[in-house]
Amino acid sequence: MTAETAAEEQSLNINRREFLNFAWLVSLGFLTMSFGGVTYLFSLPRFKEGEFGGIFTVGEVADLPQAGSAPANVPKVKLWLSNTENGLVALYKVCTHLGCLYNWSDQVTHFVCPCHGSEFQPDGTYIRGPAPRSLDRFVLRLETPDGQVLAETDATTGEPVQIPDNPDAIIRIDTGQRILGERHA
């Protein structure tokens, strides 16, 4: 480049080739982003909420453990059915900290997670430990054999459900409706 063209460069108008190159680069950029999107959508799994995510029939009221005693384990659906003093609650077995399955300890009569030591009350309330919130619950429904709903968990508060007097009442858990445990202070 000569001195004159160097000075002229600042006021050079965009020529056709430059414009075309620029357009090309931009479109290649878009193509790359599209490929990125394609790869992302390809890799993100879709899963049928068939098994987990559906409604499970767990049994009858007559099969429940006594109020205040150790909860019933429902391994297939990863949940604890805890019959507390205030009613029945279905707790998601996955600890709210990092995903380990917590256990019931008969020795201290509450839940203890083996991974980092978080502890929870029989109704899922956080006691201590690194978990950020209380245990998650599922919506629980108590129905008569013909389908009449006798009691159901409030989907917003997740409060324990009072068990009706009917020992034949069927317990159904809706694993698609998970109520997240509250964050503690």
Place this chain on the structure above:
Amino acid sequence: MTRLQLEIALGTILVVVSTIILILFGFSENRRMTRFEEAQQAHAIEVGAGLFETHCSGCHGLKGEGIEGLCPPLNDRPFFTDRLEEVGWTGPLEDYIIATVSGGRLTSTRPEHYAGQGKPAMPAWSEDLGGPLRRDQIRNLAAFIMNWEATALEQVVLEELPTPTPSPEELDDPVARGRLVFLDMGCGACHAIDGVSTGAVGPNLNQISEVAATRVEGMTAEEYIRESILMPNAHIVEGFPENVMPLNFDERLSQEQLDDVVTFLLAQQ
């Protein structure tokens, strides 16, 4: 010698030593692999033992002795010598065990002796068929059950532990004795009591002492319980079928055992 020459010399020695070690190692590989397989088989039996205790002992008995009227024994001579021919299975016994555990039994093959737990007589245990066990777990169970062959064919005789019940104090308590009768006689296989058993064939007995008092006009709880054990068909709870509960407890239980188990049940409230 310069450092480099030293390194070349040392390097040569190390290569020779490494090669020799690898070759010698190779000679012992066969033995190691056999040992490993034996250890794996041992581990399979151990895991199988735990699984059997958790899932099967309630019906087939803690030591595989079975319960008359309910589930067949798995630890006796006929199981290892006659069973396959009886059912017409042409493959090995271990495969038969795996197939039965995996698929369960819709109806019993010997309904007069071992009726099973209703419908189905034995549930399907395999994960593939809706059960809780993985394939490797079922194989471990089979390994454990097969391990009864030695004692079943009396090739090995086990010493009996002098005191089967661990804590001497428990034996003085009739409720504790009754609990043992409840478990040993197989009641737990069909009737659930919190913290004792998980049977789901017959009615739950959690609050039986209260329920028993109100079942039949004029019968006390104790009378009702005694009658239920000795003559099960006298009063069938609604929703449960007749003729499932064994009818021969009057022969199988001694008076003391009967009294103890009644005391135990009367303590359930």
Place this chain on the structure above:
Amino acid sequence: MIKSLNFQDLRQKAMEAIDNRVRIITAGLGLQELRALMRGDPPTERPNPRYKVHTTSFLFHIRPRYYQRASTIFAHTFHLGFFTAFFFFVETFTGLILMVYYVPSPEGAYASILELMSNVPYGQMLRDMHRLGAEAMVIFSALHMLRTYLTGSYKGDRTFTWLTGVGLLGITLFLSFSGYLLPWDQLAYWAVTIGTSMAEAAPMVGNELNLLLRGAPDIGAGGLLRFYLGHVILLPLAAILLISVHYYKVAREHSISLPARFEEGNVSKDEEKDAKQRIDIIPDLLTHEIFLTVLGIFFLVIATAYFYHAPLETHANPQQTPLDTKAPWYFWWLQGMLKLGDKTLMGIIIPTIIVGLLVAVPYIDRNPHRSFFKRPIAVSLGILGVLVLVVLSYMGTPEYGIATPAATRILQDLAPEEGTGPLRAIPYDQLQQGVYEVNVTEADNLCPGLDFGCPELEAVFAEYGERVNEAMEDGRLPDAQAVLLIEEWQAGLKKITPRIVWSDPDTGETKTYERHIFLHQNRVGE
């Protein structure tokens, strides 16, 4: 025509042809030159054909022609970078071989590892080498980074190399982590569940990130396959790319640094000249490197033949988390942080900041000096960082901060859910059938009927009693009664039941805790 060819001519022509072939294969070194190399003689031709190799050969173009003497001083680099690369090659090689047998599905993975160890000659050795090599690679890459930091070898031209190095450290850690899942045993499954749960804690993208990693909300077949592919293809490709860039810059741009005293210190002219003297890669440094390689292989063979065996716990059980689950040791610092607080802060934000700081080290550090003594702040920060890492790592172990109920702790230590433990290590013959009650049965001479007695059983029973009494004394297990029950269960199988009964300190009700342990006589504590 044929008559005029004498033997001499033929021989000469043959030698020329062979020499030509050799030159082609070796990128320029003739037979005579090769002999000179073996003898340690100077080059036989001009220009030096050994240097030409570095431009003509593809494999050798990444190596420099020479290093300066002082940069090869052992106490300067400890050859850490070399060994990191060495272990990468070990991992690649052993990994490729192991791929012949490994099956990346939940149904097949564990069984394929058992098959490898029980039915493949050298199967266990290769698996052990792969595991040991992985741990070594993590250690060496971390030490290499520490050395580079302490000698200030990230400044000036070396800034970009440092950046690729940080990237390589990350890739090494992820390679190790992704490989960790593959055996599909309890250790693998739960360690990786915890690790990927941290991905879920990432703000905004957490859920998608978790799904991308695991292929499903929980780790299953999808997760295993993704981790496997990451482990054998994606991460190795990224590693090879970054290693190439990293080493190419070292070899061709700025070389390995000299100890700072030669660049900044007061050294005589002679010393400086000596420090900068060139040592050729071909043949001298190459010989040295081959020696180091042989040394490394020797240690791997000895270690895996006699001392080190990769662990394998029981088959992964997604329904049950074992007690004392812990992350791999190089992540204990992270597990320690997680015990301190919120998982998004401790698991995502702070680690990201740490990585950011590491990357930014060359830019934050405005001090042009490399000498140890002229960089007190940088050096102290480095040492502080290492100490913090060690303390956090201790906090990450299960012993710290997890309150296991007393009876559970005693029995877990006696007979852990995973692993051997003192009870399972007792030789089978010493397990005499009987009821052994703590504080009732005398702990010595438990087996008068056995020829050699049962010392191990007595030792374990004594320890069991001590632990129970301790807990009784400090009030954790009031009125404790403990028993050890040993029964013959099947031919060659014994059932051991340790049981502790006590009164709850608060309610006074009787509580009991027991475990059922089955031991077979052929079992071997791995």
